[in-house]
Amino acid sequence: MQNKLYAALDVGGTKIYTVLADANKQIIARQKTATLAEAGPEKVIKQLIATVRQLMKTEQLQDAQLAAVGVCIAGFYDWHNRILVHSPNLPGWSNVPLEEILAAEFAVPARVENDANAAAVGEVSFGAGRNHNNVVFVTISTGIGAGLIINGQLYRGSSGVAGEIGHFIVQPDGPRCGCGQQGCLETVASGTAIGRQGQKAAACGQSALLQSLVSEPAAVTAQEVFKAARLGDPAAQKILHEALTYLGLTLVNIVNLLNPSAVILGGGVTAAGDEILLSLRKIIAEHAVSAAAKAVQLKLAALGEEAGVLGMLALL
């Protein structure tokens, strides 16, 4: 019988990414599955179990070879009571004892983490954060979240919700957020927010270019806004400038508070790459406390969609 194996899963609202790794945490098999999110938690948990079993079968491995299972998932994971309290992208998930369910199913230790925390650990262990001890990993996609590495260790905070930077209040009289507050960073700088601004600009005739990129204004996403801005469209450039200013000043405040040696940017929005990086670096250099600005490197994440599962493997 082969050495022990690890299974790690990243559960998102649209897809489940599952990997198997050997005793050295090297990935030996991968699989992507569409999440049946609308079917509710019971069905999705069955999917998680099935993807692990299927990968093991394909690799001709048996349950007894499994050493541990790790899952990362968006949402509020209550670390003390080991309960997934809530997941914004998964309807019906409320107080799910996911660790317990998976541990019982596979008869091995199981571990659940917030997805931004797992990605932070992944980037520090294997990616852009290697050789850094104090790291803020920021993920910007539908929402905005962060994972903190302090003195080389994942920092979860006193009740497991550290890193909720998407709900930094940056515009007290700003748009209403899904959380009930007004002017959360997510409402002005997430992919969703950039897309929504782009839709408005297309619908109001402020940007003929944005209109020309889509069949109807409602189809504009952050991607089109980035594209239009790159092509010189003033309305799209203004939308991005505002979003990046809010994001940049938030990073300035985080750099002033935590004096990290690296801030790592991940998530869909950062696929736009260097433009974002250069704008944000400039804002930090110009506005953060000098000694903190000098100490920090702003980098793009290196592991892409594998950050979460690699983080879980590092934690197992």
Add this chain to the structure above:
Amino acid sequence: MQNKLYAALDVGGTKIYTVLADANKQIIARQKTATLAEAGPEKVIKQLIATVRQLMKTEQLQDAQLAAVGVCIAGFYDWHNRILVHSPNLPGWSNVPLEEILAAEFAVPARVENDANAAAVGEVSFGAGRNHNNVVFVTISTGIGAGLIINGQLYRGSSGVAGEIGHFIVQPDGPRCGCGQQGCLETVASGTAIGRQGQKAAACGQSALLQSLVSEPAAVTAQEVFKAARLGDPAAQKILHEALTYLGLTLVNIVNLLNPSAVILGGGVTAAGDEILLSLRKIIAEHAVSAAAKAVQLKLAALGEEAGVLGMLALL
């Protein structure tokens, strides 16, 4: 010969507070001296040495009984190179190797810390933060600073400047700060900022009450603004409401990021006490992420002007 002793000093722009403590870190003697700040670093360092020697002499103790000396001081202390880079309240202090000087003078280990860091350690070791592992200590007086306790340990950040919340940018088009930026938290919510707003209100005739409390508008300080607000003066109440809103939303963002179990408020401005505490608690309860708001206690510092020296004693 008696057990070993510790000396701890808190060096401010106006006074030096010196204590001697026994082997159990119990204070056995105290002394306050006016800082000869304008005379420059050499003179002030001589004062530090003299106050320790004088206290020892009064207590009939000898140099050989000293085990260690600790000093806390406002400013940027470069922890790696053990150099006090800059102190905002002490003219002429630039790159002073204070640890080295004191260690050589007394032939014992010496240690220097930023004053907010020392006070954070003091409050966690002996004051309002006991039994808390993740604590943000915020000091609000002339300026605004913070000391962070993470997993029970003082967190200094990658280059020793963690906790610079006075330079959080909260109003990007706001007043110019001493640091060169615009709209730093200090410029809208420090004792200095509250006093300056009060001076303006008195000078412009917006508050007859504020005018009546002082000989001339320039004499208004934060204390008069608090007093006038308590007496029902609308202009003073508006000034405080704005300052507390900026401070409160900054605490909301810090609570969302760090999910601490306690935020402790110290410094001169908090002498106003319960009013501030109640306002800020309300803002945190209403605007922070629910799980983080529930986990945090907002408390007033318990050690007053002794927080810094007690923190140094805990660190020695």
